[in-house]
Amino acid sequence: MAAPESPETPMPSFSFMELFQPNSNLLRRVFLRKPLAVVEAEERGSKLGRHLSLFDLLCIGIGGTVGSGVFVLCGLIAHEYAGPAVVLSWLTAGFGCVLSGMNYAEMSSRVPSAGSSYAYTYVALGELPAVVAGWCLTLEYGISASAIARSWGDKMINWITTDLDLDGKGLRPGHGVNPLAAAMVMTCTGILLGGVGVGKNVTNFFTGLKMLLVAFMIIGGLSLFDADNLTPFAPNGFPGIMRGATSAFFGYIGYDTVCCLGMEAKNPSRNLPLAVGGSIVGVTVLQCLAAFALVSMQPFEDIDVDSGFPEAFGSNGLVWAQHLVATGEIITLPLVVLVSLLPQVRLQFAMAEDGLMPAILSKVDEHGNLFMNIFISGTIATLIALFVPFLYLDSMISAGVLIAFNLTNISLVVVRREHPFRENMCVSLMSLYCFISFVAALMWRYLLDNESLYPYLIFPCGLTAAAFLVVRHIAKTCPEVEDSSYAGFRVPFVPWLPALGIFVNWYLVVQLEWYSLLMIIGYVVFACSWYILFGVKYSIGNANGWAKRLEISETQGESMTTGLLENAKQEEPSF
Template sequence: MSPPRQLLRTKPVDLINDESAHTALRRGLGLPALISLSVGATLGTGIFVVLGQAAPVAGPAVTVSFAVAALAALFSALSYAELAGAVPVSGSAYSYTYATLGELVAWVCGWCLLLEYGVSVAAVAVGWSGYLDEFLGATVGSRVPEALSGGVVDLPAAAVVLLATAVLLGGVRESGVVTVVTTVLKVAVLAFFVVVAAFGFSTGNLAPFAPAGVAGVTGAASLVFFSFIGFDAASTAGEEARNPQRDLPRAIVVSLAVVTVAYVLVALTAVGAVGVDALSGSDASLATVLRQVTGDGWPAVVLAAGAVVAIASVVLTVLYGQTRVLVAMARDGLVPRVFARIGARRVPAANTLIVGGAVAVLAALVPLGQLAEATSIGTLVAFSLVNIGVVVLRRTRPDLPRGFRTPWVPVVPLLGLGMCVLLVAGLAPATWAAFGVWSAAGLVVYFAYGRSRSRLGQQVQGE
């Protein structure tokens, strides 16, 4: 096989599905747990954390920015739903791309997923640290020293990542129970916020609605798209779902609908209650809203307490997703085999420890805004490849059983691709530069390590 053909070799879908059928992971997740996994990985990241970063960019039209980002996510979610039902494995978009676009593109996708999941965990952990500080200040009258909560390092952010790592080591069933409980709590906390903030709503806070025009709306949408990445978390549970062909597509679509409604309602009531200026730059912006609306501290304390527990569930579920993508990449030989080693509790223990430690360091050292934008660009590239993959797989394997079929192919996947390109264009040049460095590093790793150790490549050479 010539070098160019080696880079474009695809992994047969039947081989991928056979590996999934004989997985060493435990199949313990039903539909409620999968929905909670997706909602838990998504709901909270944008509203609890990124709203204060996005509001100054779009003004009150940040509510439209959430809707635009949701629309972009919807097209990609429909593509994810089809591929999750057709190729139900732990690798998510990485495995889908390997089956449709070839090994090199799959590597790029997997490398982007490592950026997406790893950096988003760190970003959410930084936001969690802000709400913990808010909660401690309101209840015990003492905050975490500034040098230890983002001034020099962010120790609380690192601590919550390590706590999530410990929960994941306990097993997938136990992690699923924690996820369901914390997701229900999160929905209740956001409903509490909407009701209280509505008492301070004033239409005057919505004018001027879009001071930065369309550019501001799309720029903020690029930033808050980070908030929607969790819906694909269910697709990383393909080998731990009891009925993946049926339940994975349902979990993806339902979770995106729940999250979109929650985000728009919370953003609208927050801006309407206090205006954009009060939200700007705060890592605990929703607690700030309740304090200003009520003139009292207890609603903010309730919100901060709920956020401390609820945002921790995002750390848990997204960290789970990253470890499962690495399982698939290691099984294919593209990263070291240690990441695919399954321990006594039928979880990738060494993988989880390595990833948890690395993300804890990242959360301790890198500011929130830079983390959020870096996550968005990795996500958008991965989503773009999934949209292309649906079109390719329809042509190459029209006979493949699918638990869900994306409507109006190729129109919907191409719209998803176009929306991803639009949002990527709105990201800052510094984000593009960082992504370029990350991508170059990934290509070096692939050509220096993964290409020669690829199991698919070795099988082809042996034939």
Template sequence: MNLFRTKSIETLRAMAEKSGMKKSLSAVDLIFLGIGSIIGTGIFVLTGVAAANYAGPALMLSFVLSGLACVFAGLAYAEFASIVPSAGSAYTYTYASLGEFMAFLVGWNLILEYTVTASAVAAGWSGYVVGLLRAGGIDLPAAYTLVPADGGIINIPAIIIVMFLSILLVRGTRESTKLNRVLVIIKLATVFIFLFLAGPKVNPANWEPFMPFGFAGVAGGAAIVFFAYLGFDAVATSAEECHNPSRDLPIGIIGSLVVCTILYIAVSGVLTGVVPYTQLNNPEPVAYALRYIGYNIGSALVGVGAICGITTVLLVFLYGQARVFFAMSRDGMVPSSICKVHPVYKTPYLVTIVGAILVSAIAGFAPIGLIAEMANIGTLSAFVVAAVGVLVLRYTKPDIPRSFRCPALIVISPLAVLSCGFLMYNLPADTWIRFVVWCVIGLAVYFGYSYKHSTLNQDEAKHASGKQ
């Protein structure tokens, strides 16, 4: 079996050119797409949980560690994106550098990342909206806002928001990015309102002890808050809808990562400076901090901004999920019958609908708290493989045009592998067990279906029969 057959760069570029998807995204759109997917649940929810349970005030260092891992991986992504301007991000990059088997595993884990994360974010969106309505005197029945494990029947708000955003995505990427840009501006304004109101109230005494759980707590916090950075991968999935992907994708990836890392460090520093870290283990730590220092109106504004922030995260993850599905179905890794572009809207509508149904089922019925960490380990594994792949491609195909070359790749690539591997090491043992089970299921799918049906295998079979 030829498990390590690679797809040529020329073939990938030709497929991207004739995909039929509309090229409507600029570098600015990609930066907003990245910010839309990164600033959301992480800044409005995870900051408090990670500070209270893992890192304390040293959460700032946790974000630095996670941010560095993402910047190293992002630089590798940026070079790959300038070589292979094709949908699928790390899946496509791996197919071109390390071969089909590794590419399938990366794609399989990216599907896990997008599906699980989108489901978790949809459930979080539902919780914020239900809480906001309750504060306004509208109390929705628990039976229709909670999953069975939490005492309800079905989480209808979570399903509604997934379906609404999926309809937008089917209607057109340009329309979806317009909504994303508006919501990103609102949530950035929300973040700056928080920094403006809470910054002057910082009490350095709250930063003592700075590292209450030691460096192990900082590392554990970094592994958990890595969830906050997952979205930058979605920027790379947009390659076939960019005006100039070789130039715009590196700008979008690195630009959004830098902006978001700075904001995360600033917010975590101010948050732990105004409220003792032990009091931050709640689902709305940023809004809670403003109430704690007496800004109730500011707290309400932050609540609205958080809903906007979570909406953009969900929008981008549904977008990224559909593009990875599309790339894998086009290659025969999953049934190619769903690899269709809408004749009017020029979007991959079938994979968008299939993904929305899957996310809705999980968000509407399943308790997703335990499996959310699987998104972290799946993505980190994809980053490790991508970092190795770009180094391999630099030596095996040095003459391929690269509009962006990762500086000091011989250093950056190993740093990406080591930093992402370190974060994986610090994830809980149960997460590793579930990850291994998911990979075993993936192996069954690959050897039972994908290997035989892959387009490369079909081409090899035709070539062999032609020789005979």
């Protein structure tokens, strides 16, 4: 049930001004946490079958990630920002992904549910933060599908007009409209409408094809190595590397995709962490090798930002390789669109099941397929791909992903650490740390860009020290939660590693231009407004709709729970 339908379940009344009253019912509803027992009951009673093996999850994680970086961003980052130091941009982004990826690995094992960061945040932090995470993930999945489709459409037009020497005028109607991008999203939507089995087979086939193409590009590029192309190594210095790292994060989008498929994964507690770790390692190695191969065979200032590898091969006289790579990109890049749409549908399903999205998005047809959800998601993504240029989507998507990563990092600390006497102390301290670390990252970013402001570096140094003291206080006053029933992967050095991941992610966020930061702030405000105007009214948890789901759990024995479960039960309001 995705929204209260029975007259026996009254809708809770609320007033917006209640949010500003410390002990208000609305404030308690906003931060109501989802008990782990409910998550486990939903997992056992899932309407979605378990079709996906570890191999399938790795194909989805790697196949959906490798491509956006190699085909779209390597040339852009090298030419515009980092030069040959593009490899350092990829490594920096990869380091941030590893820090957050370990947290995803543990949370996916603890909370094997559809929804990824949304599900983890709901269990650890509450309903409103979960909604923010869900909308940020929509940027990562649904909106990024449109962005990749836009890039594919541009490459397709270039291929038709250059390689095939045909007149592509009719494919450029002007005003930023890209009909080929819309057609690609519609095609991927049609594949998903055929069911998970069809989508899985298509994904596995095209992932294998893509790996062969990427291997050819790397080996071919390294065979044309010229050391002179590597100087100057970092033409725009450290700021250029960091700005490139922020854009490179878009190339890592996808490793957490597998976490949205928790309800369809076989043995999720084991396979999801392995899929997350395997995807990050595989993607980092391939992206760095590809970036190095590109800048080593052509001077960075000559790299084509729209068609990096094909034009680089062409400039070296390998016209056949140019055509092969260009054709391969056209054939395999749509896989990223398909894999991005797949978790978007599962995310909306999870939110609709909780009453935080319209109920129609949780409807499962007689074939076990989310037909209406897929159709609606595909239609919206098609319209975005048709009208919105890639340039306006890239930075906003990266910021949304980083916010979702940080919410997962915070969630892990809250799940693993607990104050013995003050229930929400850990949440409060982590919130304080997030604020201080964000301000510190912002100051580091702008002061380091201007040598005349170096005397003021004492201020970000002080804030960084204050953030360190907050984490140290968490480590001293909030001991590890006793949970002998959990035997899955555990992140070491909690809260230190998650805190470091949060700071790295904030530092990447503040590399964005001011207009991008304002756009993501506006987007988060929209997410909060959605919850206040819609979600809090139809929330299943706030209408005591979890009781029926817990009946399943009670009939199948005691769930593996922690103190967090008991806290969530105590917080659940009665109406």
